[in-house]
Amino acid sequence: MRQAIRNFFNLFLFWLFSFLLHRIVFVLYHIVKKQDFTFIDFGKIFWYSLPLDISMTAYFIAIPLILFFISILIPKSNSIFQFLYVRINYTFIVLSSITHTIDLHIYTEWGTKINNRAIDFLIHSPSEALASSASSPLFLGISLFSIQLICLLWLYKKYVSAPFETLSFNWLSLLTIPLGTFIMILCLRGGMQLAPINQSAAYFSNNSSYNHATVNTDWNLLSSMLQNNLNSKNPYQFVSDSMATSTLAELYPTTQKQNSENILTSKNPNVVLVILESFTSDVLGSFGGEANVSPYLSKLANEGIAFDSIYASGDRTDKGLVALLSGFPSQAVRSIIHQPDKFEKLPSMPQSMINNGYQPFFIYGGESEFANFKSYLLASGIHQIIDKNNFESNQMNSKWGAHDGFLFDKLNTELKNKQQPFFAITLTLSSHEPFEIPISSSFKGDDLPQLFRKSANYTDQCIQHFMEVAKNEKWYKNTLFIFVADHGHRLPKEYSTAFDFRKFRIPLIFSGEVIKPAFRGKRIHLLGSQTDLAATLLSQLNINHEQFRWSKDLLNPQSIPFAFYSFDNGFGWVNSNQTIVQDNINNKIVYNSKPGINPETNLQKGRAYMQQVFKQYLAY
Numbered sequence: 001m002r003q004a005i006r007n008f009f010n011l012f013l014f015w016l017f018s019f020l021l022h023r024i025v026f027v028l029y030h031i032v033k034k035q036d037f038t039f040i041d042f043g044k045i046f047w048y049s050l051p052l053d054i055s056m057t058a059y060f061i062a063i064p065l066i067l068f069f070i071s072i073l074i075p076k077s078n079s080i081f082q083f084l085y086v087r088i089n090y091t092f093i094v095l096s097s098i099t100h101t102i103d104l105h106i107y108t109e110w111g112t113k114i115n116n117r118a119i120d121f122l123i124h125s126p127s128e129a130l131a132s133s134a135s136s137p138l139f140l141g142i143s144l145f146s147i148q149l150i151c152l153l154w155l156y157k158k159y160v161s162a163p164f165e166t167l168s169f170n171w172l173s174l175l176t177i178p179l180g181t182f183i184m185i186l187c188l189r190g191g192m193q194l195a196p197i198n199q200s201a202a203y204f205s206n207n208s209s210y211n212h213a214t215v216n217t218d219w220n221l222l223s224s225m226l227q228n229n230l231n232s233k234n235p236y237q238f239v240s241d242s243m244a245t246s247t248l249a250e251l252y253p254t255t256q257k258q259n260s261e262n263i264l265t266s267k268n269p270n271v272v273l274v275i276l277e278s279f280t281s282d283v284l285g286s287f288g289g290e291a292n293v294s295p296y297l298s299k300l301a302n303e304g305i306a307f308d309s310i311y312a313s314g315d316r317t318d319k320g321l322v323a324l325l326s327g328f329p330s331q332a333v334r335s336i337i338h339q340p341d342k343f344e345k346l347p348s349m350p351q352s353m354i355n356n357g358y359q360p361f362f363i364y365g366g367e368s369e370f371a372n373f374k375s376y377l378l379a380s381g382i383h384q385i386i387d388k389n390n391f392e393s394n395q396m397n398s399k400w401g402a403h404d405g406f407l408f409d410k411l412n413t414e415l416k417n418k419q420q421p422f423f424a425i426t427l428t429l430s431s432h433e434p435f436e437i438p439i440s441s442s443f444k445g446d447d448l449p450q451l452f453r454k455s456a457n458y459t460d461q462c463i464q465h466f467m468e469v470a471k472n473e474k475w476y477k478n479t480l481f482i483f484v485a486d487h488g489h490r491l492p493k494e495y496s497t498a499f500d501f502r503k504f505r506i507p508l509i510f511s512g513e514v515i516k517p518a519f520r521g522k523r524i525h526l527l528g529s530q531t532d533l534a535a536t537l538l539s540q541l542n543i544n545h546e547q548f549r550w551s552k553d554l555l556n557p558q559s560i561p562f563a564f565y566s567f568d569n570g571f572g573w574v575n576s577n578q579t580i581v582q583d584n585i586n587n588k589i590v591y592n593s594k595p596g597i598n599p600e601t602n603l604q605k606g607r608a609y610m611q612q613v614f615k616q617y618l619a620y
Contacts, residue, residue: 004068005176008061010160011089015057016050018093018152019216022100023049025144027213029104041205045214048204051190052216055197058187059222060092065180072173086161093152096218101145103217109433110315111490111498112568113212115224117316120338121371199223200586208497208583208590228334235333236584236614238607244615247608251560252552260539260556263305263510263519267542268357268421270479272411275324275427276459277317279485281308281505282493283456290492293453296464297483297509304481304511307524307554311504311563311574312487313531317427318371320486320530325349325380325425327534327551329613332566332584337376342620344379347547349534351381353423356543360384360423363411365391365402382425386410397438404430404459405438408466412473420475427486430462431455449492476513480540483509484533499581499590501572504565508533508554527561527574528554550613564609573606580606 027045031037064085071081102122103114110118190197202214239247285291286298287308313323314330318337322328326346328336336342350360361384368374368387377385388401395406402410411426418424430437435451437458443450463483470476485506490496495503508528535551538544545551552559563574570590572581580602581591592599 019053049214051201056216056219097149113220116228244608269514272424278489280488294460300511301509307508309527310508317486323530327531327548330566345620348380358423362425364427365407366400400429404462452491481511
């Protein structure tokens with residue numbers, strides 16, 4: 001019995017050490033390079049990590065402990081339990097090492113710890129996930145995984161994997177079952193307090209990356225998966241329902257609906273919506289970004305209508321697509337596109353246009369099943385979906401599928417024979433990780449910011465070629481072209497936090513000869529979001545948009561200026577006088593653009609909005 005107890009104690013210490021090792025790698029990989037990082041911060045990270053590390057250790061030990069309890073009751077089967085015990089521990093060691101290695105890349109690209117969304121991505125779109133990871137240093141990742149795994153397996157074999165001693169049934173041995181169960185439950189829930197432990201127990205700093213380093217990676221993933229599958233309550237119950245409802249009514253007053261400016265020369269123009277993968281305002285000179293990356297899109301913005309104060313609703317394509325086509329905001333920890341029973345109840349801009357004589361279709365050079373796009377598009381009324389299966393095999397020249405050059409050539413071909421008015425929805429892919437392009441570039445260097453610039457510049461060239469060819473087509477003069485990003489990006493500026501509001505600022509451009517001359521070259525400064533495209537476009541087409549309750553008309557000067565965005569368990573609230581960012585885990589402000597202004601009013605608006613978004617998500 002003493003040997004078995006000692007073995008469990010060693011196993012407990014082993015897991016604490018494994019988390020220490022993984023955390024050292026994370027800190028060295030992501031945090032040490034920060035100029036303000038000190039050894040005091042280093043010590044705090046490891047001190048504040050202990051509660052969640054102990055809790056996760058208890059989860060890993062739970063099954064081996066149950067085997068031990070059974071072996072007390074059935075001592076003759078000890079050899080079988082020992083075999084299972086060792087294999088289970090080996091499995092957990094390998095899975096934990098894989099999780100921590102993937103987390104290194106996830107954090108680089110998303111600015112968040114690995115979570116349920118990442119697992120959905122890996123399970124449902126493994127080839128796309130592999131393509132996305134290609135921008136990470138593969139050799140370094142494999143090396144770090146191998147070193148950590150070999151080290152942990154050696155330590156386990158040397159100090160932990162002692163066999164159960166032969167036990168004989170007695171009443172004294174039975175006492176270890178309730179005692180061990182009590183200790184294990186105490187560790188699992190983080191103590192005797194009323195509420196079980198959560199991520200906030202690890203938070204200690206105003207620097208989000210320090211807090212993320214402190215949160216146990218395995219615990220965070222397990223919690224995310226359990227909450228996604230089991231939680232049917234609104235985790236964002238910040239204010240009273242009456243206050244949340246009244247706040248939303250103030251933001252979307254019904255008196256604004258009939259005051260939009262009519263910018264089009266045609267009542268039924270064709271619409272070509274180009275959704276630009278990862279395009280941030282930072283790569284468009286006309287939006288205050290770098291002038292030489294996307295000069296043609298900047299030219300279109302200067303000649304058409306540039307909405308220069310627009311923010312992405314979320315941080316990935318699965319959220320951006322729903323925000324654009326259904327006008328429904330991102331839900332932070334959830335993504336409604338993965339739940340057909342819910343997204344089938346969303347309003348649909350394509351369906352609204354079908355009801356008014358439009359013929360919509362979707363074209364993408366990659367896999368339309370990626371992130372459940374296909375089922376969402378079909379439910380939205382789009383019955384013609386062109387994807388990688390409709391391109392020639394020699395055009396599959398990207399890890400994601402067909403590069404944007406082939407995509408826009410295909411789009412031009414499709415539009416030649418389309419019945420008018422049509423609604424063409426195009427999603428680009430060349431500016432997605434790993435930022436590979438099929439042509440040489442004038443941008444030199446192979447660091448990530450330069451690779452991103454190269455890919456964005458390539459897409460810009462493809463759009464220019466597409467537009468020059470389209471000008472010769474008979475449908476061109478009666479077509480409104482809309483260019484908007486699916487989400488922003490941390491590159492090329494290398495924003496270090498997931499919540500940085502600059503990372504969420506994206507371009508929105510209306511272009512085409514169908515725009516009245518008086519409005520060409522006009523800039524719209526009204527603060528808005530991706531969700532506002534639905535009301536803005538449908539209003540111009542004289543199509544009712546009352547069902548898009550989260551969408552406001554950007555061309556209505558009386559619309560309330562604000563933008564809301566969410567990231568992994570947090571949100572940003574932007575209005576004309578202040579930007580507030582809240583971390584939902586500990587309900588604290590992590591960014592305030594105007595410290596001299598009391599943030600409470602704007603914070604309450606953001607909280608009310610987040611609360612109502614999730615409430616609506618749960619109701620669908």
